[in-house]
Amino acid sequence: MTLFEIVVLAIIQGITEFLPISSSAHLLLPAELLGWASQGLAFDVAVHVGSLLAVMIYFRRDILQMASAWLSHGFSREQTVDSRLAWWVILATLPAIAAGFVFEEYIELYARTASVIAITTIGFGLLLWYADAGAKHTQKLDTLTARQALLIGIAQVFALIPGTSRSGITMTAGLMLGLDRESCARFSFLLSIPIILGAGSLATMELLESTAPVDWSALGMGAAFSFVSAYLCIYLFLSWISRIGMFPFVVYRLALGAILLWFIFT
Template sequence: MSLYEIIVLALIQGITEFLPISSSGHLLLPAELLGWQNQGLAFDVAVHIGSLLAVMIYFRRDIGAMLVAWFGSLAGKHSDNSKLAWWVILATIPAVVFGFVLKPYIETYARSALVIGTTTVIFGLLLWWADVKARQHHNIYQLTWKTSLFIGLMQVLALIPGTSRSGITMTAGLMIGLDRESSARFSFLLSIPTILGAGLLLSLDLVEAQDAVDWHAMLLGILFSFVSAYACIALFLKWISKIGMLPFVIYRLLLGAVLFIFVFA
């Protein structure tokens, strides 16, 4: 890849990983618009590492407090942070289970512009409905095992390209009554094991493929995806309570329309 391609793809991955706008839809556009080739497994691993570092560093205090509290809960000392840690673990399980079962079928049948365009529009409208209709009066520490499991089950839908992992988990959070910032924070915390798992699977695929690795491209991919992801998380949490989800819904509808043009043109 050229330096330009590396920067553009890393920025796209870093930004779209955490915004509710579908990363798969955006990563399809450079290939459709500019005829770029697939970036390869090594670069996929790199941008996942950058995104993971960004969310872990941004939430480092939360993660530290949750880890300490979680170990304390094993000794019978329960707190809001220990419960939150358990809820993140619980909500991750459905994606792990269904991911192993459905991954071959999704890679074979669902990675098309038509599927991505359709899910981009449908789940964009669902996000709008949840944002308008939800009561939004609960904070993140008012989650229960039932509501956490519901968010985890909804996250399974993100296995379908175009759904947006962050989009569907924020939608689920709003549907159970979380306020906008809390739904976003839980989505971001939930992304940590999800991105880590995806990165490990990609790394295993990379080892098995035994492809040559462009370390320069990998390092730049990590850097630019980290910077864009970190900025995205910070700005999103700062603004989401004020602007709501409508701008992202409108953007998803426009993105879906562009993808449909490629399909039917």
Template sequence: MDLIEIIVLALLQGLTEFLPISSSAHLILPSRMLGWEDQGLAFDVAVHVGTLAAVMLYFRRDIGVLTLNWFKTGFSSAPNTEAKLAWFVVVATIPAGLAGLLLDDWIEANLRSTAVIAATTIGFGLLLGFADKTQKDGITLTHMTLMMALVIGLAQALALIPGTSRSGITITAALLVGLHRVEAARFSFLLSIPLILAAGGLKTLELANSALPVDWISLALGAAISAISAWLCIYYFLAFINKIGMMPFVVYRLILGAVLLVFFI
């Protein structure tokens, strides 16, 4: 990989992991338009480590509070608010984890076409727009219920379908069940931590069993760029989302889906 490829792919990973715009749709474009080869397993691991570091750094206080309270009252008959939220993250992670174990190979073999990615980019983009337009004065995470968390978790399982966008579908579901925009985004980002950790762990295991040579400088650069871009993405997304809403991302998804349909199918 040359320097330009490293920068572009790491930026795409860092930004599209957390913006509701579909990472798989974006990763198609460089290879199709520029003829780039697959970046390889080692680079995938590196950029996953970068995005994981970014979200854990940004939410370090939340993670600390949730973890502490989960161990203090999470297993008692009266868990406090923070312990409940920690359980909600756990519960909402389970559907995607099970779906990944059961369906990942089938989805990889049958749903990774450009047509599917274009359709889901557009379709789930429209659903995000509907959820944002119909959401009024949403509730905070302190008033979230177990059923809400389960609905968001079931929606997250749909993100296995390329083009859906994990952050997009979880924010959509969170808005539909009544969460405020900022709270919906916060829960989506917290929910990303166990999944990115699991995905990165699986890729690391694959890499450990691979005999391919490793370009450590490229990996370190990719991890750093993805971490910085992901942290900035989270910061500015949470800072401005209540002012701009989701419609800019909906419009962007519609344009991106149309480009894929017109030029690559």
């Protein structure tokens, strides 16, 4: 990859990982539409490491409080708000792990195409609009129940399909269940930590087994640009989402889907 491609792809990963517009779709688009070479497994790991570090550093206090509460109260009858939230993150992660093992190969073979991305971008964009427009926006994250967490986790399974957006579908589910926008976003971001960590670990194992040469400078730049863009994205999104709502992202998804369809059929 050229330096320009490294910077663009890393920034795309950092921004789209946490916005409800699908990171996998945007990372596939340059290859589909511009003819760029695939970024490869090593670069994919690097940019996801950058995104993971960004979300973990941003939520470092929440993570420490949840971990401490889970270790001290997680297996007792007297649960705290933080220990329950830690359990709900674990519970909501399980469906995606199970589905990933079952459907990963099928999705890799048949779903990573521009046509699938176009359909899911538009379809799940409209679903996000419906959820946001009809939501009550009243429930806070500290009142989340096990049932709600599991339903959000089941919804997260659809993110295995490129173009769906992991953050988008989990926020959609949260809104439908009555959570306010900021609570939906925060839970979605916390859910991203085990998902990115798990996917990154599997990719790293594949990378270690590979004999292909590694461009460490490209990986370092990719991780750095992904980290900075992801951190800024999380900060700005949480600052603005209660005011602007999901409609701007819905419009973007519809426009992107329309452009993709135009490229496919012309």
